[in-house]
Amino acid sequence: MEQTIKNMYQQMGISEGVFQFCEEILDGLTERFAEIDKTAEYNQMKVVKAMQNCKVSEACLLGTTGYGYNDLGRETLEAVYASIFHTEDALVRPQITCGTHALALALMSNLRPGDELLSPVGKPYDTLEEVIGIRPSKGSLREYGITYSQVDLLEDGSFDYENIKKAINEKTKLVTIQRSKGYQTRPTLSVARIGELISFIKGIKPDVICMVDNCYGEFVERLEPSDVGADMVVGSLIKNPGGGLAPIGGYIAGTKECVENAAFRLTSPGLGKEVGASLGVLKDFYQGLFLSPTVTAGALKGAIFAANIYEKLGFRVVPNSTESRHDIIQAVEFGKPEGVIAFCKGIQAAAPVDSFVTPEPWDMPGYDSPVIMAAGAFVAGSSIELSADGPIKPPYAVYFQGGLTYEHAKFGIMKTLQEVIDAGIASI
Numbered sequence: 195m196e197q198t199i200k201n202m203y204q205q206m207g208i209s210e211g212v213f214q215f216c217e218e219i220l221d222g223l224t225e226r227f228a229e230i231d232k233t234a235e236y237n238q239m240k241v242v243k244a245m246q247n248c249k250v251s252e253a254c255l256l257g258t259t260g261y262g263y264n265d266l267g268r269e270t271l272e273a274v275y276a277s278i279f280h281t282e283d284a285l286v287r288p289q290i291t292c293g294t295h296a297l298a299l300a301l302m303s304n305l306r307p308g309d310e311l312l313s314p315v316g317k318p319y320d321t322l323e324e325v326i327g328i329r330p331s332k333g334s335l336r337e338y339g340i341t342y343s344q345v346d347l348l349e350d351g352s353f354d355y356e357n358i359k360k361a362i363n364e365k366t367k368l369v370t371i372q373r374s375k376g377y378q379t380r381p382t383l384s385v386a387r388i389g390e391l392i393s394f395i396k397g398i399k400p401d402v403i404c405m406v407d408n409c410y411g412e413f414v415e416r417l418e419p420s421d422v423g424a425d426m427v428v429g430s431l432i433k434n435p436g437g438g439l440a441p442i443g444g445y446i447a448g449t450k451e452c453v454e455n456a457a458f459r460l461t462s463p464g465l466g467k468e469v470g471a472s473l474g475v476l477k478d479f480y481q482g483l484f485l486s487p488t489v490t491a492g493a494l495k496g497a498i499f500a501a502n503i504y505e506k507l508g509f510r511v512v513p514n515s516t517e518s519r520h521d522i523i524q525a526v527e528f529g530k531p532e533g534v535i536a537f538c539k540g541i542q543a544a545a546p547v548d549s550f551v552t553p554e555p556w557d558m559p560g561y562d563s564p565v566i567m568a569a570g571a572f573v574a575g576s577s578i579e580l581s582a583d584g585p586i587k588p589p590y591a592v593y594f595q596g597g598l599t600y601e602h603a604k605f606g607i608m609k610t611l612q613e614v615i616d617a618g619i620a621s622i
């Protein structure tokens with residue numbers, strides 16, 4: 195057989211029709227992809243510059259054990275993060291178990307009983323509902339006497355400035371702004387829009403802490419929320435900034451005081467940042483961060499490719515095929531569970547690991563409806579790797595993200611299309 199790409203895809207279960215359809219879609223995306231490459235180039239230099247300025251050395255790649263006093267690699271890595279995010283300090287630790295933990299840590303350490311937390315961008319990510327106590331939960335902020343108020347986005351996705359102003363009161367201590375849409379079909383916020391919102395809030399109450407849930411947003415733009423006034427940016431290392439190599443971890447970059455509060459809560463009052471052995475993960479943290487701008491770019495291209503395919507087939511896609519991107523997540527609304535399930539089967543079938551298993555919806559902890567998840571990742575649950583998930587509830591939207599390489603993201607999307615076509619959910 196001829197060594198053509200088409201032949202190779204055929205061997206991977208992609209029909210000629212799906213292949214042709216996808217190639218035609220891609221022909222129209224050259225310019226957008228070039229723009230993404232430019233952002234990756236800029237951010238690659240940003241990361242290298244930070245690593246050089248902070249004098250990352252071979253010794254930094256080694257880890258410590260036990261208490262982890264004087265952990266050069268850990269301290270230097272935190273300086274690198276602070277340099278990239280242009281913040282006073284950062285906490286970057288394998289002891290932060292996931293994104294939810296990083297966010298919970300940032301909130302619990304910077305709020306005190308009697309304080310109020312405000313979300314001016316609507317409902318936060320599902321797992322934060324239990325952190326805040328929107329859904330009753332042991333250990334929530336609510337149990338500690340921290341109240342919560344929320345102002346939804348307006349119908350057209352814009353900020354409800356009037357009600358945000360009304361919601362800010364003498365108790366308001368911290369404002370949480372989620373950059374990415376999460377499991378919602380609202381638009382993701384650009385860094386510029388986050389900046390406008392922060393300016394407005396600080397104009398009313400200058401000393402309020404503005405925190406941004408930066409999950410999935412890192413390196414998508416040239417600026418980060420901390421460049422436009424955020425006091426704290428928080429995220430997961432098994433998403434963008436871990437570059438697919440970090441096996442665990444989370445980060446909080448921000449003002450000295452915010453980061454210090456978080457450190458005293460993560461370890462212990464009195465100990466703070468001084469302890470926390472890095473064990474053997476530092477090399478992967480550094481190398482993953484180094485790769486993150488290009489990995490993120492590949493994932494973005496995959497998302498845009500998916501948007502263009504499914505929009506053409508008549509489904510609602512968020513973001514749509516042409517709008518600018520501020521995170522790596524792509525939502526496709528199928529309107530029925532079968533579409534979500536077929537899409538996830540395609541992603542699973544494209545995986546390098548566990549490609550032979552069939553994903554099924556299940557009642558996952560932290561979520562209020564069954565969720566189907568497809569991933570065959572090198573790092574369990576890593577969603578910078580090619581993955582898709584969706585709650586089985588209206589509007590039956592699937593959320594797709596990741597791909598350590600653009601080529602793999604492309605293949606994954608082609609597989610979803612093949613599954614969707616074969617299931618009779620759409621035709622090309």
Ligand SMILES: *Cc1c(COP(=O)(O)O)cnc(C)c1O
Binds near residue numbers: 292373
């Ligand atoms: C993934 C995510 C979280 C939670 O991160 P986990 O690592 O899954 O706990 C929080 N907020 C947003 C916007 C996310 O995308």
